[in-house]
Every structure is written in C-alpha cells, then in structure tokens.
Amino acid sequence: MLVGIPKEIKNHEYRIGMTPAGVRELVAAGHQVLIEHNGGAAIGLTDAMYEAAGASIVDTAQEVFSRAELIVKVKEPQPIECRMLSPGQVLFTYLHLAPDPEQARLLIESQAIAIAYETVTDSHHGLPLLAPMSEVAGRMAIQAGAHCLEKAQGGLGMLLGGVPGVAPAKVVVIGGGVVGTNAARMALGLGADVTILDRSLTRLKELDALYGPALKTLYSTTETLEQEVTAADLVIGAVLIPGAAAPKLVTRAMLGRMKKGAVLVDVAIDQGGCFETSRATTHQQPTYVEEGVIHYCVANMPGGVARTSTFALTNATLPYVLALASKGYRQALQDDVHFRNGLNIHRGQVTHQAVARALGYGYVPAAEVI
Template identity: 55%
Template sequence: MIIGVPKEIKNNENRVALTPGGVYELVKYGHTVLIQQSAGEGSGFVDEDYIQAGAEIKPTIEEVYASAEMIVKVKEPIASEYPLIRKGQVLFTYFHFASDITLTRAMIDSRAICIAYETVADDDGTLPLLTPMSEVAGRMAIQQGAKYLEKPIKGRGVLLGGVPGVPPGKVLVLGAGVVGLQAAKMAAGLGAHVTILDINMKRLRHVNDVMPPHVVTEYSSEYNIRRHIKNHDLIVGGVLIPGGKAPKLITREMLKEMKPGTVMVDVAVDQGGCFETTRPTTHENPTYIIDDVVHYCVSNMPGAVPYTSTLALTNVTLPYVLKLANMGWEEACRKNKDLGKGLNIVDGAIVYEELRSLFPEEVA
C-alpha cells in the first residue's frame, strides 16, 4: 500500500503522524511511505531521518494526497485539504466529527473512508488512540491553568501550590476519566487542593485509592458544580462521550457566580466543549474573557509539546496503521473489532451510530 503523511497545517500543530521508526516498520512490510517535505521538523525529525528509514519525500501536500491510498494524519483535514481527498481513499486521523458539521459534510461528499482515532475502542470501552493525547492534555491543563491564573494575564493572581502561611489554590476537575485523572495528578503534585467530580462511582473509587488526601472526590450534579465554582480558582473540563458532543456542565449564567479571574480550561473543546461559553482557540491566541472569567480552549493542546506528543501518539497508532496497510481497510476492520469501531464515514454514508444520531439529516 502507498501511505501518505502530509504536513499538519492547523494553527501551531507541530505533531506528525509517523516517526522515522514507524516508516521503517511499514517499509519492512513492503509498503511505500510518502512524507511531505519538512512534515516532521516540528517534532524534531528531519527529512534525512525519513529518507534513511526508507520514505520518499514529496515537496507538496498535493503530491502526497494524489499518490497515497491511505493518508495518516494527526488532526482532521481543514478546508484547503477537502478538494485533495479522493473517493475510496482511506483517512486515518483524529476527526471529532460531532463538533463540526462542515467537516462531516465534506467527508461525506468526498466518499472517502474515514477512520477516527478517537472512536477506536477496546472491548472494555477503553479508547487506546485517544488515551495518550488525553494524558498529555490533562497534564497540560494544569500547566496552562497555573500560568493563566497569573494577574498580568487577567487571572486571580493565585499560586496553585501556595506558600507557607498561605493556603494553596483550589482546582475543580469535571470528569474522572483519563484527562481528569492526569489533571488531578499534576495539580496535586503542585500542592493544590483538588476536587474531582464524576457520575461514575467506580472511577471515583479509583481516584480515591490512587490519589493523596488533598484530592477529594464527589458525585457530579448541577448542585455540586454550582457550589464548587464559587470558590475554586481553576476549573478543568474533561468530560467525554465517545464520538458524541460533550455535555454543557457550566452555563453562561454560572460564570457570574465565579470569582473574577477564575480560569476555565476546556479539554473537551474538540467535542464541542463542556462549558456553554466554550469556543475553539489556538496556541497563537489561546484565551478569551467572558464575565471576568478566563477561558482557555485550545483545540490541539498536545500540539504545543510535539516531541512528547508525537512519540506518545505513534506508539499506539502504528500497530493499527500496519493492520490497515497489510490487510486493507475492509479486512482489517472486519477482523479487528476495536479498529472497526473507528469507522465513521464510508463511501458517503455515516456508519458510526453516535454520529448518525447527531446528524440525522445527513443520514436520510
């Protein structure tokens, strides 16, 4: 199979979908790998690294799309890429269709095979291709939140860890999944007081078992959320519904109950966000303020640490890329149920059930 890796062109997206090591494995199995010129530089991999691993370097994105049977990416295609996608071409990347009807319609019209990293799922419901980026984003949420709590950036002026004689900052984490657990771990490590909310008691028991005493668990309800937002300095949204839109747990009117300079970091922004006031931002312009509350809603947070993120992502995606290349997408998805769950759009039809329910007009 001919596999193409275009350079990511989303704002400040420096990750790349294959490392030279991944190229080496694919070439070893007899596949051809086309890498767009300088695609790996943001992650620390130069073209010569790919050439030595057996890849062919293509100077333009158009040449990569035109020749490849399968495109492997990190982020969803953007508008300038839509015309390059061909009928029957396999696209394997993060799509997050639920929050983007324009992208969904474009992929339906392309009649390509769209396999989404974020809906590939193990038998126990684990999302193996989303997990490493959720780990990165959860940890980054605290780094970024701590920074934007600083007064020059319109935050409350709170040091999360406090100092002797001064109490630490308070962090509220919505969701005890991968993002929430990693955010709580980082915040606790800084010495902050952490409250983590979820409706899954099994997850809360796990958090209670593995976290230090200054991480407190509570059942998530609107009442508890309203109570906590009044006195917490940093709020992290990490609620995920696989393939669907995140629930809006904090409404616009709730912002008036928060202290001026409170910071909200919405890690669920790719799935529409779990704050009503969420709108996607970029690393170039990461924040905005509504009712004196600082919002950080960067839709590709791991792109800011591309070396770490690329290695973490390709560790888990490469085995699936190999299956798709070795077997072809139909056989690979039939023989591997977890990979089959990644199928979202096939030849102009939405095949992922959660997505079908979100866009019924596109199914009819």
C-alpha cells in the same frame, strides 16, 4: 500499500502522523511511505531521518494525497485537505466530527473512507488512540491553567500550590477519565487543593484508592457542580462522550457567580466544549474572557508539546496503521470490532451512531458497509 503522511496545516500544529521509527516498521513490512517535505522538521524530525528510515520525500501535500492509498494524519483535515481526498481513499486521523458539520459534509462529498482515532475502542471499554493525547492534554491543562492564573495573564494572581502560610489554589476537575485523572495528578503534584467530580461511583472509588485523602472526590450533580465551580480558582473541563458533542455542564449563570480572574480550561473543546461559554481558540490566541473568567479553549492542546505528542501518538497508532496497510481497510475492520468502531464515514455514509445523531444524518452500521 502506499502510505502518505502530509504536513499538518492547522494553526500552530507541529505534530506529524508518524515518527521515523514508525516509518521504518512500515517499510520493513513491505510498504511504501511518502512524507511531505519538512513535515516533522519543527520538532526535530528531519527529511534525512525519514529517508534513512526508508520513506520517500515529496514536495507538496497535493502529491501525498494524489498518490497515497492510505493517508495518516494527526488533526482533522482542513477544508483544502478534504477536497484533495479521492473516492475510496482511506483517511486515518482524529476527526471530532460532532461539532464540525462542514468537515462532515466535505468528507461525505469526498466519498473517502474516514476512520477516527477518537472512536476506536478496546476490550476494556477504553479509547486507546485518544488516551495518549488525553494524557498529554490533562497534564497540559494544569500548566496552562497555572499560567493563566498569573496576574499578568489577567488571572487572580495565584500560585497554584501556594507557599507556607498561604492557601493553595482550589482546582476543580470535571470528569474522572484519562484527561481528568492526569489533570488531577499534575495539580496534586504542584500542591493544589484538588477536587474531582464524576458520575461513576466505581471510578470515584478507584481514584480514592489511588490518591487517598489528598484528592477530594465528589459525585457530580447539578448542586455539587454549582458549589464547586463557583468556589474554584481553576476549573478543568474533562468530559467525554465518545463521538458525540460534549454536554454543556457549566452554564453562563454559574460563570457569573465565579471569582473574577478565575480560569476555565476546556479540554473537551474538540467535541464542542463542556462550558456554555466555550468557543475554540488557538495556540496563537489561546484565551478570552467571559463574565470576568478567563477561558482557555485551545482545540489542539497537545500540539503545544508536539514532539512528545507525536511519539506518544505513533506508539498507539502504529499497530492499526500496519493492519490497514497489510490487510486493507475492509479486512482490518472486519477482523477487529473495536477497530471497526473507528469508522465514521464510508463512501458518503455516516457509520458512527453518535456522529449521525449529533449532525442529523442517517446512520448506517459499519458492519453493513464493509
């Protein structure tokens, strides 16, 4: 199969869909790979490295899209990229369609087959292709939040871990999944006072066993959420419902009771955000202020550490790309129900129930279309 890797064009997005090592594996399996010129140059992955791995370098994204049978990307296709897709072409990338009706419409109109990293599942009820970026985003959330707490950034002027004789910052993490766990781990490592909220007692017991009394765990109710958020210096939104829009857990009313100069980091922004006042920002302009509270809502947060993220993502996606290229998408999805859960749009039909519900489209089960 001919696999195409275009250069990412989202604001300050320097990741690329595959490393040279991944390309080498595809070529060894008998496939051809097209890489757009300088696609990975910003993170030290040069055209020469890709050529040494067996890829062919092309000058434009148009050439990648017009020739490749399978397009492998990182971020959701921008409108100009959606319009380059052709009927029956397979797109494999993050989509996050629930809060993005324009992208959904364009993908439906393209008649392409769109498989989303973030809804592929595994036998442990996990999201194996979302997990590596969730790990990165969770850890980055604390870095970003700590920076925003500095007075020069408009924050309270607090050091996350405090110093002897001075209390550390109070960090509240909403959600005990991959993002939340990694955020809590980083915050604890920096010496912060950390509380994590979740609605799964099983997960809270696991976190308690893992971190002991250093990490406070609370069952998430409206009351506990209000109490913790309004007392916090830094709040991390780490809530996820696969494929669906994130629930708005922190209201503007709660925000009005928070400390002026406190910080919210909404890692759920790709799915619409879990704070009522959230709106997507970029690495170029990452923050804004509502009710005196700093909001950091960068939609492609792992793009800020693009080299680490690219290697972590390729490690996770490569087996799936190989399956698509070697078997064709129909057989690859028929063979693996968990992979099939990644199919969001198939030739104009919405094939993921949460996406269809969020956007008001009719739902057609993936098993029926392949």
